[in-house]
Amino acid sequence: MTSRHRTKDVQWESLFALQDKPAMPLQQRLRLAAVEAILEGRLPPGATLPSSRELAKALGLSRNTVTSAYMRLIDDGFLEAHPRSGVFVKVHGDQRPSGLSKADWRAKPLPEPVRTPQNQPEREAPAMTQPTSPDWSARLIRSLSDRRTLAKPDQWRQYPYPFVYGTFDPQLFPTEAFRECCVHSLARVHLPQWTPDFELSDVPELIEQIRLRLLPKRGVFALPEEILITVGAQHAYYMLGEALFDAQSRVGLEEPGHPHARNSFASRQPQWQPLAVDDQGLVVDRLTPLDYVYVTPSHQSPTTRTLSLERRKRLLALAEQRDFVVIEDDYEAENLYVGEPMPALKSLDKVGRVIYVGSISKSLSPSLRLGYIVAPRALIAELRVLRHAMVRHPSAFLQHAFAHFLSLGHHEPHARRVNQALQARMQAVGEALRRELPDFQFELPTGGASVWVRAPDWADTAELALMAREQGVLIEAGEVFFMHPPYPCPFFRLRLSSIGVDQIGPGIRALAVAVYDLAQARGVPRVLARLH
Known part of the structure; x- marks a missing residue:
């Protein structure tokens, strides 16, 4: 690396020095540093910023963190991107000095970073010590703030x-039908069915609709005590990771795969094993020794490939032979336009090696946050206790309204x-x-x-x-x-x-x-x- 490049890296490192706030995500700390530099005039309007790759290298951050910070700063009006030119501090109105062209203004050199004078005598310390904040970097046991995830700009x-x-x-939202079901649940006669504290339980009407109307379409037949309602599929991933994984657990994930599942499982820091996918989904015969395999067989996330029936049977046979458990996310199973639906892995499971994760709100709106887990009753009983410690139970009102939505035949x-x-x-x-x-x-x-x-x-x-x-x-x-x-x-x-x-x-x-x-x-x- 040339001396000029090293000097430039030092400049950016000085200009974008991240505040010591470990509880704040790195992306947010970088945005804060950039905004302060802009507002204080150290990055004047029109100043050229380094590429995301250059800044990531200079600061020791991931390029995704820098790119996301740039995107947010563009949305917030602090920066602007110009194709083939780069990213600049946004010019509001004509803030250029008179006689200076826009191109010359953008091309001006970065101002020198502020340097602390050397050998300057220290000031006398104040008589009273100032209160200090907790050292969150020492207290924080685990963090997910730097993990790559699907994200949209605020605007x-x-x-x-x-x-x-x-x-x-x-x-596409069934506004009238869903409103009717919500009004039904709010009727005085139905209030006793969802207003009490459900403690470890779920709304029985929803459990019945899932086991009698939804699961049989996937070839799955379950008892009420084998079903647990969750606050969406991501809640299911997190609980499974919390209950089943530790640092010694070998967890296989499709590569490429579902980032929300990967991040939800990550809190227990298992040993990740990337699993290859091809035109038939997960490549089953290349599996390394594992304790758990997470798979999206209906429509592989993100490649959309469907796991063939032959591979489904082979995966279950290997699970029994090698003593691992399959976590099946029946992702987008309902969205099928051509051909017959493939049977769920859970429907082929005869010995209880498949944990089935489903969503019942995604086809309406992801914000409704209702999903479920189907698993052997011993595991469901443990997950009920874990869920109680986390959120007690999902909204009983939504459970009741959605059960009515299903019972009236609106879903199909x-x-x-x-x-x-x-x-x-x-x-x-x-x-x-x-x-x-x-x-x-x-x-x-x-x-x-x-x-x-x-x-x-x-x-x-x-x-x-x-x-x-x-x-x-x-x-x-x-x-x-x-x-x-x-x-x-x-x-x-x-x-x-x-x-x-x-x-x-x-x-x-x-x-x-x-x-x-x-x-x-x-x-x-x-x-x-x-x-x-």
């Missing part, structure tokens, strides 16, 4: 093309409407990708709500995602799905659950503009000639 609703997860589609027609809408969106995104980005590889799935796309090898989709935001497009960069992401990481996911079919074509066209900008920044002439 994501203002973007016209949100190809992202976990958003609400008002066109709603699921059909969602699938019809998603199928139309799948067709639209496939046509748009082939037209606007012919070098990008993808295969439309037979179900689910997303498309896994591979860009050309020269493209890093974390950088593409940043440029796409300038065009009003939100995509999910692929690196978050990997335990060990490559660089450049050419994969990304397009989520279709909350973008109208009419927005998809223009959204992919805007994404193609961002690809052009990235190709120009990278100097890829063949791409420029074709996309121009």
Whole structure:
């Protein structure tokens, strides 16, 4: 490394010195340092910032942390990104000195960092000591703040093309039906059914609807004492990790895989084993010695591949032979457009080696946060005690209202409407990708709500995602799905659950503009000639 580069790194390290606030996530501390530098004038309007990779290297942070901080600062109006140029401190109005062009203003050198004078006599200490805060870095036992996860900008609703997860589609929400069920639960005659403290229990009506209406469709038949209601699927992951994992547990996760499951399991710091996936889902015959295998067999997250029946049977046989347990996340099992549904792993399990995780609110709105676990009664009994210590129990009102929603038969027609809408969106995104980005590889799935796309090898989709935001497009960069992401990481996911079919074509066209900008920044002439 040259002396100039070392000096520059020292400058950035001095300018962005992170405050000693261990309880605050690193991304937030970096944003705080940048905002202070801007407000104090040490980073004047128009000043050029280093790339996310350069700053990450200078500060010893992950590039994802720096990229996320930049995105938030752009949303908050402190920074602005310009394709092929970089990231700058935002200029509000004409803040340039007279006679200085915008290009020259942006090109001005970084101001010298403030240096503490050497050999300066120390000031006399005050007579009374100041109160000190607790040393949180010494007290904090575990932290998840630096882990990569799916995240949207705070102002994501203002973007016209949100190809992202976990958003609400008002066109598909069964407003009248769900309102009717909520009003039903609020009727005076029904208040005794959900207002008492349920302690370790769940609303019996919801348990019955799950075991008699939902699970049989997946070939699963369970007793009431084998079902536990959770505050969504992520709550299920966390409880399973808390109850079953420790630092010696060998846990296999699909690679790429579901980042929310990985992060929820991470609190007990198990020994991770990345498991390969291909066009048939999890590659079963390459399993290393394991204690647990987490798998998304219906639609693998994020590649959308379906685990074949042959591999399902082989996985269960290996679980018995090698004495490991399978955690099955029946992810998007209801969203199937073509062919017959594959039987759940739990339906093929004859000896109780499969823990089944399902969601009952995701098809309506992820914010409702209702899921469930199906497992042997001995494990469910322990999880009930653990849940009680964490949240006591999920909202009994929502449980009761959702049970009524299921009992009246609203769920089935709603699921059909969602699938019809998603199928139309799948067709639209496939046509748009082939037209606007012919070098990008993808295969439309037979179900689910997303498309896994591979860009050309020269493209890093974390950088593409940043440029796409300038065009009003939100995509999910692929690196978050990997335990060990490559660089450049050419994969990304397009989520279709909350973008109208009419927005998809223009959204992919805007994404193609961002690809052009990235190709120009990278100097890829063949791409420029074709996309121009």
